[in-house]
Amino acid sequence: MSFLTLERVAKLWPDGTSAVRGADLAIQEGELVVLLGPSGCGKTTTLRMIAGLESPTSGRIRLAGSDVTDLPPARRDVGFVFQFYALYPHMTVAENIAFPLECAGLSHGERDAAVRRVAERLGLVDLLQRRPRSLSGGDQQRVGLARAMVRRPRLWLMDEPLGSLDAARRAEMCELIRVQQLQDRVTTIYVTHDQEEAMRLADRVVVMSQGEIVQVGAPGEVYDHPATLFVARFVGSPGMNLVEGVVHRGEFQPARTDVRIPLAHAAPDGPAVLGARPEHVRLDPTGPLAGRVALDAEAGPWRHVHVEGPYGRVLAQTVERRGALRGAEARIAFDPTGIRLFDPESGRSLA
Amino acid sequence: MSPDSAPARRRGAGIAWGLVGPVLLLLVAFNVFPLVYNVVLSFTSRELVGDDWRWVGGANYERVFTDPLFAGALRRTALFVLCAVGAELVLGFVLALALVRGFRGKGAVLAVVLVPMMLSPAVMGLFGALVLNGNYGVLNQILGGLGLPQPQWLSDRGLKFWSVVLIDVWMWTPFMTLIALAGLSSIPAQVHEAAAIDRASRWRVFTRITLPMTAPLLGLAVLLRATDALKQFDLVMATTGPNDAATQTLSTLLYQVVFRDGKVGLGAAFACVVLVVVIALATVFTRYLEHLRRAREA
Numbered sequence: 001m002s003f004l005t006l007e008r009v010a011k012l013w014p015d016g017t018s019a020v021r022g023a024d025l026a027i028q029e030g031e032l033v034v035l036l037g038p039s040g041c042g043k044t045t046t047l048r049m050i051a052g053l054e055s056p057t058s059g060r061i062r063l064a065g066s067d068v069t070d071l072p073p074a075r076r077d078v079g080f081v082f083q084f085y086a087l088y089p090h091m092t093v094a095e096n097i098a099f100p101l102e103c104a105g106l107s108h109g110e111r112d113a114a115v116r117r118v119a120e121r122l123g124l125v126d127l128l129q130r131r132p133r134s135l136s137g138g139d140q141q142r143v144g145l146a147r148a149m150v151r152r153p154r155l156w157l158m159d160e161p162l163g164s165l166d167a168a169r170r171a172e173m174c175e176l177i178r179v180q181q182l183q184d185r186v187t188t189i190y191v192t193h194d195q196e197e198a199m200r201l202a203d204r205v206v207v208m209s210q211g212e213i214v215q216v217g218a219p220g221e222v223y224d225h226p227a228t229l230f231v232a233r234f235v236g237s238p239g240m241n242l243v244e245g246v247v248h249r250g251e252f253q254p255a256r257t258d259v260r261i262p263l264a265h266a267a268p269d270g271p272a273v274l275g276a277r278p279e280h281v282r283l284d285p286t287g288p289l290a291g292r293v294a295l296d297a298e299a300g301p302w303r304h305v306h307v308e309g310p311y312g313r314v315l316a317q318t319v320e321r322r323g324a325l326r327g328a329e330a331r332i333a334f335d336p337t338g339i340r341l342f343d344p345e346s347g348r349s350l351a
Numbered sequence: 352m353s354p355d356s357a358p359a360r361r362r363g364a365g366i367a368w369g370l371v372g373p374v375l376l377l378l379v380a381f382n383v384f385p386l387v388y389n390v391v392l393s394f395t396s397r398e399l400v401g402d403d404w405r406w407v408g409g410a411n412y413e414r415v416f417t418d419p420l421f422a423g424a425l426r427r428t429a430l431f432v433l434c435a436v437g438a439e440l441v442l443g444f445v446l447a448l449a450l451v452r453g454f455r456g457k458g459a460v461l462a463v464v465l466v467p468m469m470l471s472p473a474v475m476g477l478f479g480a481l482v483l484n485g486n487y488g489v490l491n492q493i494l495g496g497l498g499l500p501q502p503q504w505l506s507d508r509g510l511k512f513w514s515v516v517l518i519d520v521w522m523w524t525p526f527m528t529l530i531a532l533a534g535l536s537s538i539p540a541q542v543h544e545a546a547a548i549d550r551a552s553r554w555r556v557f558t559r560i561t562l563p564m565t566a567p568l569l570g571l572a573v574l575l576r577a578t579d580a581l582k583q584f585d586l587v588m589a590t591t592g593p594n595d596a597a598t599q600t601l602s603t604l605l606y607q608v609v610f611r612d613g614k615v616g617l618g619a620a621f622a623c624v625v626l627v628v629v630i631a632l633a634t635v636f637t638r639y640l641e642h643l644r645r646a647r648e649a
Contacts, residue, residue, distance in 0.1 A: 053544050074550040086541035090563045099559075100549040147549070 001065065002026035003187050004050070004155065009059030011045050019045040021211040022059065030185040032178070034198040037208035038234065043191045044159055046208070050189060051157050052076050064154060079148030081158040085140045087132040093143050094119075094128040100151040118146045121180065138169040142176070149180065156181070156188040162197065174200050195235050199223065207231050226340065229347040232275045238304070240275040241314045244344060247272045252341070254311035259288045264336040267350050273342040278304060278317035280338025287333030289314070293326050307332050392619035399613035411620035421621065423596070424604040425628075427512065431600060432580045435519040436573060442520065443527020444569065448561075450528065451535045468525040476589025479518035480505060483590075505590055511597050518586050523576060530572035534565030567643045574636045581629055601625050 004027040011019040020042040027033050035043040048054040050061060052073035061069045068076050079100075087096050095102075097118060098111040106114070119125045122142045132140050141161055148156055161177070162170045178201050181188050192198055198205050199219045207215045207222060207230075215227035226232035232240040245254040252261045252274050261274070283305060291309030298304075302317045307330050316332050341350040393411055397404040415421050450461060467475060482489045483504035491501040504514045538561065546556050584602035587593065593603040593611065605625070609618035 051548065053547070073544075073547040078548060080545070080548040082541050082545065084539075084541060086539065086545040088542060088545070088560060099546075099551070102559075103549050103551045103555060147545075151549075 003029035003031075003064060004189075005062045006046070006050070007060045007062070009046070009049060009056045009061060011042070011049060011054065012057040018211050020049070020056075023208075023213050025206060025213065025216070027187060027189065029187055031203045032181050032188040032190065032201060033204050033206060034202035035189065035191045035206050035208060036193070036195060036198040036235075038193055040210075041208040042211040043193075043208045047157055047159055047189060047191045050155070051078050051080050053080075076155075077153045078155040078157055079151065079153040081141070081144045081148045081156070081161040083160040083163045085132070085137075085144045087140060087143055087147075089132055092129050092131055093124060093135070096132065096143055097124075097146045097150050100147060104151065114150055115146075118150045122146050122149075122176070137165050138173060141165065141173065145177065145180070149184070149186075152184070152186070154187065156186050158188065158190045160191055160193070162194075163192070170194075170197070177201065196237060198235075205235075207235065209234075225349065226275070227349050229273060229275075229342050232340070232342065236277060238278065238315060240277055240340070241281060242342075243274045243276075243311050243314065245272060245274060245311070246270065247341065252339075254289065256310035257289070261288055261334060261339075262336065263339060263341070265339075267341050271344050272350060273344050274334075275340040275342060276314075276334050276338050278315045280335040281314055281316040281332055282335070283307075283316050283318050283320070283330055284333040285331055287331040289332050291330060291332065293328050293330050296326055305330070389619045389622055392616055393623050394620075395616045397615040397619075399609065399615055404616070407616065411617045412624070414617060415620050415624055420599070420604060421624075424599050424601050427598070428581060428583065428600045428602075431512075431516060431519075431583055432577050435516045435523070435580050435583075436576045438516070438520045439524045439527045439576060440569065440573060442524045443529075443572075444531045444565075446524065446528045447531035447535055450532060464528060465525045467522045468529075470522070472522065472585035473589055475518060475522045476586040479514070479521070479586065480590045483514050483518075508597050511591050511595070515583075515586050515590055515598055518590070519580065519583070522586075523579075526576065527569075527572055530568055531565060534568035535561065537568075538564050567640065570636075570640050570643065574633070574640065577636070578629065578633060581632070 004025075006023050006025040008022045008024060009020060010022050013019055023042075023046055025033075035046060037043045045054060049056050052068070052071060052075075056069065059069075060067055063076060073080075088099065091099065094112075094115050097115045101111045101114055115128070116125075119128055122145060124139070124142055124146060127135060127139060127143075132143065135143070144161065148158075158177070162173050165173060174197055177190075190198075190201060202219050204216060205219050205222045206213055207227075209228075209230050215222055215231050217225075217227075222231060222235055226235060226240065229242065232242065243254050245252055245257075247253075247263070247267045247269050248260075249269065250263055250266065252263055252267075252272065253259065254261070254274070289307075289309060289311065291307040291311075291314070293305055294308040294313060295306040296303055297306075299317075302319055303321065305316045305318060307314050307316060314332060342348065343350055394406055394408060395404050396407045396410075446464065450457065450464075470478075483491075485491060485501070485503035485506060488504070490504070494501050502510055505511050542560065542564075543556070546560055551559070582602050583600045584606070587595075587598050587600055587603045588606075591598045593599070593607045599607070605618055605621055608614050608621060
């Protein structure tokens with residue numbers, strides 16, 4: 001029995017647009033699940049329905065064995081971290097963190113002790129007497145996190161908590177959240193549009209697009225075996241290279257070429273889209289596909305070389321610092337084990 | 352020529368004086384001069400008619416501080432400010448709480464609620480006198496129709512003061528509602544959501560979030576209303592007149608002394624004392640508001 005389950009949960013806005021279309025999801029106790037997708041894909045709405053801040057149009061939500069679909073947030077026992085912090089501006093940091101305990105009727109002594117403990121874990125001790133407005137964005141969000149943690153709720157729900165922080169702060173906070181979550185093993189659902197954040201944090205990633213869950217899996221699985229063209233494009237930075245063509249007798253022929261690329265796995269004959277991560281594409285003078293270098297960019301340890309040909313544009317990742325400069329002729333080859341095939345009609349993986 | 356050469360600077364100064372001058376002139380003519388002239392008058396025995404006057408030193412002030420009429424008016428005005436503004440604050444806030452949620456026809460309801468505030472106080476006073484009239488007033492006709500007693504709202508000694516308070520509340524509650532609405536709608540929806548997640552009861556949300564977050568704005572509204580109520584004049588003039596001992600406020604007493612009794616010197620002393628009281632109260636209040644603002648940003 002899963003700790004949290006969504007059964008055909010759907011949300012229709014009054015204006016008729018569909019935010020979430022029948023989401024099914026089962027989450028185990030202690031798991032950190034990331035809802036990942038572009039803006040408007042329904043991930044935040046899904047999270048808000050789990051919190052009780054939004055009620056689903058249809059479907060059921062079960063938490064720890066009981067149906068909570070129609071319960072208000074207060075009766076679900078969850079902690080929520082808001083994208084824009086939503087701290088109480090007139091209260092000090094200490095009062096903000098203590099507020100859930102105050103509502104639970106704890107004495108001043110118990111509250112102070114609990115606030116102290118959380119503040120120490122999150123490095124907020126020196127800020128306890130300050131007010132939210134005088135804190136940086138990162139510090140404000142740590143207060144938001146502390147407020148969600150202090151009562152030890154059954155679920156931590158985080159709605160793009162790092163969305164308004166700068167890159168350096170984001171990496172630091174990401175680590176902080178994961179460490180805290182692993183320590184308490186509180187079941188956590190985390191919403192983000194940033195696939196790197198998702199990869200870094202998640203036990204499992206739930207990729208959403210246009211109100212639907214398109215893939216659920218471990219980060220590595222989603223990265224290595226995207227279920228659809230959308231996931232292939234969206235996950236990874238940059239996303240997967242996609243080349244249209246046809247499969248014929250175990251070989252792939254890119255469109256507008258007469259080149260044949262042998263496939264490691266069997267695939268049905270017919271039109272297909274070949275997907276390959278940049279790290280599975282190499283510059284190779286003997287490679288099958290010829291083209292011209294349209295762009296080359298440094299990417300830290302690697303160089304990204306964009307090769308353009310009649311088949312489209314393919315990005316190859318190379319460790320070589322020199323060679324294949326813009327405008328030059330180049331040939332590329334695919335690593336056979338890195339090749340994925342998709343149905344061009346449905347977008348689904350053919351593996 | 353460099354811009355900060357002597358002639359250019361002179362010309363700059365000329366423009367500056369040209370711009371500020373008219374305002375300065377108006378300020379001196381209509382604020383500074385009357386104030387100074389009033390202080391001068393307060394040490395004389397000047398009357399409204401006749402040129403026969405002399406310096407009397409502090410005699411007028413002595414009179415003000417010993418006059419039971421002044422003490423009475425001061426007490427009555429304080430009571431008026433306290434009761435009227437207090438009732439307006441509570442009623443206005445409750446009304447705002449009812450109106451803050453969106454519903455069909457909210458705009459129309461709000462417009463109707465705001466009407467009394469838009470009318471001139473003199474008109475509201477006359478209206479009030481009409482409604483509260485003991486013999487043919489609408490209120491008493493309704494009360495009579497229901498078989499209830501019909502008190503003499505504006506002539507009963509114990510009632511008329513409260514009738515004036517009632518008219519003021521009728522007129523100015525919408526103002527409090529308007530300001531409270533602005534305060535309430537400035538609380539972000541997410542703060543309420545956070546409170547729901549934190550399992551705050553409705554009462555706790557009200558006392559710990561809604562009230563403290565609207566308090567600074569309400570404080571400002573109270574300050575504005577209190578300074579205005581301190582000058583209460585129109586409503587009293589329109590209902591019971593300036594010389595009714597039961598409803599005489601500082602302003603109407605002042606009017607009585609200067610324009611009915613013609614004692615300009617005494618009235619001037621009187622006005623000076625009132626001014627000092629008002630400035631003292633306003634200072635205390637603005638300090639308090641400043642303190643609230645600082646505490647919030649610490």
